[in-house]
Amino acid sequence: MGEENKISPIGPDLDVYAANLKSKFCLPVVGQSRDYGEGPLLRMKLTDTILKLCQANSLWPMTFGIACCAIEMMGTGMARFDISRYGSEVFRPSPRQSDLMIVAGTVNKKLAPVLLTLYEQMPSPKWVIALGNCAISGGPFKVKGNYNIIEGADKLIPVDVYVPGCPPRPEGLLEGILKVQEKITGIRHPIPQNRHPKSPLKKVKGLRVK
């Protein structure tokens, strides 16, 4: 009975599983359709800037709360922390209608195909926030004898912003959203009236801010 039971080695075996799974899905290669590298035929700087401004100010997250961090994500959407003042007014349940995926929780061997399917179903351009230690690296479950946890969502999908914490405070998630906005547009508060009165405005090429 003992010889049939083989405790699978940690780390390498699950990484191999994750890599094999990734190859079955069609994920965007970096530089294609996410970064506008090869994207549209005609690129005009002004429309680009305006488009990025619009996208950054209306990031609609998809509800993919898996575990404990999901409660903090819900708390961020509620009255005290209010994510909707940054544009994420609605949490869309359907991946077809969202452009930000917040991976909030531990990714399992059984959950990995689900995560990849949902990521594939989101239309480009899309961004990913890895919320919490489990989504970054496996968190408190990255132990010797691990047979089930994929150590980090970035083994499966490309992640843009990592928000550490177990669970991170709602302010941490808000900071993550601001970082995504900064990644898209290059400035921290794309709508000037959202910024804190004392924080400095950064000047960026192509966007004249008064």
Next chain:
Amino acid sequence: MLEPEIKEHNRFFLNMGPQHPSTHGVLLIVLEMEGEYVLDPQPVLGFIHRMHEKMGESRPCSSFMPNTARMDYVCALPYNHGYVSLIERKAGIEVPKRAEYIRVITSELNRVASHLLWLGAYLLDLGAFTPILYTFDDREHILDILESITGSRLTYCYYRFGGVCQDIDDKFIEATRAFVKRMRKRYAIYEKLVTKNIIFIKRTENIGIVSPDMALRYGMTGPNLRGSGIAYDVRKNEPYSVYPEFEFEIPVGEQGDCLDRYMVRIREIEQSLRIIEQALDRLPDGPVRSKVPKNIKLTPGDCNFAVEAARGELSYYLLGDGTSTPYRLKVRVPSYSNLSCLPELGRGILLPDLVSILGSFDLVIPEIDR
């Protein structure tokens, strides 16, 4: 339960989950549907299986504390309570009175927070967006109070073997009393907004009736069982900690439908507030932690400890082997047994009724999957 006409060409399979807009967690229910009627719901678990029991037996017993909070993160302090009480029972450690009172106060506050979150999430499932904003606001007050002494908002690791981690101060006591007063005034809002709402009543009355015999066969506990008329509460049945010193009632329902389970939980909030008040009035002075050896050796033999979590009876079962690492640690979670009755309960019902039943069971999937 309604009997649908069997028309073969209208049958199909529908996947409910594992990503769906309610907040129960990652649960997949494969529904065999006949038009709008559900013929056979089969839950599929395992999407958040995080090897807690394996971790429990591969590290010393004091390293398991963070795991207890992550099993049921909405109501983490009773989970802490069960585990530390288990080790204390096994190793024969005495807990000072003040520490027991603090444990009861914080556990009951956490129970109130959990019920408030359940209320908001349940009504969000039913389509009402306003109540969740109110309940989360109340819950944030509790989280502020608990954060001032435990240091975390959600996954608490506050209890230690032999007591609690740090003492409470006057600010905590004042804030808790103010919260109790505030919560009692909020009842009027919930009464008007929810309980007397005709849509809510129509969606919950006579839906998902659980008979006492069915509850016994499935091993259901907690508010789901009390909604069916059986007054079983571990705090009264097998009293632990200092619960025998407090006066509180056990609310029971009559029929066992979703409305009864809702009423049981609402009235449980009031009973928890009563316990908190009594505990604050009688809080003794003294140390909050007794001296325990750094390495607690677990003597050979097994041990069991049951507590009342927000969702039902939580039982820890431990096998010791003479070292400080448990040989086997089994956690019996309430939502496991509560959910297992779904294939029988959900036969022949409408799909929106299934959503209402799932919401009223108050499930937290990571604790089912452990």
Next chain:
Amino acid sequence: MVKDTKDYKEDFLNQGFDATETAYDQRGYHLEVVLNVNQVRKFAQTAYELGFYLVFVTGFHVRPDEGHDTGNSGLEVVYQFARYDQPYRIKACVSVPNSLEVPSISDIYQGANWHERETRDFYGVVFGGHPNLNPLLLAEEDADFHPLLKEETNLKSLHEVSWPSEAPEVAKEGAEDETGR
């Protein structure tokens, strides 16, 4: 809120089960029953008729005894029952034979359905008569991987994880003394 407490030990002894009372403050349960594989279903039926509810079904892995005539596999299945109206907990323990088969009680207690599936996932114990033994918590491709089985170096014998017995002559019965009186 305990109305009237009844001792159920006699009901189980009359049916021929090996039941002993235990110290609740020490162990957390009131009655301890040692079962044979053939007695499992009768025990579950008795418990159901007396009004107990099933708390859990689980297992643990110990070093198999050499020289025991049924050739046990080293796996033990533990059942726990309790009552709604008074505090009374029963722990029942079964030694799994080499064939890894234990009769299922999921037609008497439907709640055991999932508990037995989980025990099969973790330990490989096959419950005879169970309607559906698919993996519950593990992925389908891991159906033969039993994570909670211990490695050879970590295994301890049943004697090392049981309460020490007070009466020395009872301990001489060797493998029969599963839990220590």
